[in-house]
């Protein structure tokens with residue numbers, strides 16, 4: 526039962542599309558292409574791909590607007606933003622508007638293929654909520670996690686998390702009350718060797734996670750901040 530997954534590439538640089546298509550097809554993916562934001566959005570809606578690789582700087586409509594528009598329409602398709610290395614604000618903005626992940630150009634094809642696989646697996650494994658909720662492990666309060674289906678529940682209701690949000694939550698929850706610095710989280714959850722200013726993406730992800738799992742995100746009870754030290758999962 527190996528159903529072929531479809532990746533929509535939205536990128537205006539022909540040579541990048543060519544190399545992405547070649548490598549994705551070699552890995553067994555079906556690919557679709559769009560060379561501007563408007564047709565990217567149209568194809569995302571009409572073709573219902575399993576994942577979208579989305580460039581930021583695009584003709585007609587930029588990648589952020591494409592992503593925002595998809596999320597506003599209720600689409601949960603995994604979106605990986607392709608951004609230039611220098612554009613730090615792009616990464617943060619991308620996560621804020623609901624992208625699942627980002628990858629910086631020039632990217633390693635091996636890393637890109639790995640991210641594509643991880644982000645598709647997350648949605649493919651989502652089991653029917655009732656079944657998954659019943660076998661989810663209680664973590665703290667009314668929060669429970671099903672590590673088989675990668676689903677998180679609050680009061681028995683499924684919460685839609687991105688792959689990174691899920692990984693950050695499960696990492697912190699599996700080391701309760703232990704404080705991790707942003708750099709350490711970047712290394713252990715994001716698996717990035719190079720850190721630099723990227724630590725801001727940890728703050729953004731924590732904030733988005735709190736908005737989803739906390740009853741009152743301004744006064745969190747699960748993921749807490751230890752000022753000057755980092756974040757921890759409180760039990």
Ligand code: CA
Pocket residue numbers: 536537538580581582583
């Ligand atoms: Ca571009």
